[in-house]
Amino acid sequence: MLMTERIEKATSTLENGSYKGIDGLIAVAYWIGKHDGVKEVCDKHSKILAKMRKRADDCRYHKMAHAVIGERQGATYDDIIYHPDYSSDFLDYTVDEIDV
DSSP, X not given: OOHHHHHHHHHHHHHTTOOOHHHHHHHHHHHHHHHHHHHHHHHHHHHHHHHHHHHHHXXXXXXXXXXXXXXXXXXXXXXXXXXXXXXXXXXXXXXXXXXX
């Protein structure tokens, strides 16, 4: 069995609610790694966008600069990238004891 097949098998058992044993350990480790990667990308994007907004605010023609970077008037959540793997719902499983 290939490593990717083993991980797919383990994550499918976690999605079914049975996360005991080595399958549960593999699946939880996979989801934690996926969450950390997505979090890193989203946080970097937020920092870059904050710098762009700061530069636009400092420009003489700040309204035009904000229009160039794609700001919408009154939008408050444009700096957030939504990705379902960024939620930490699966972290509820990490407090449970796993018998290996």
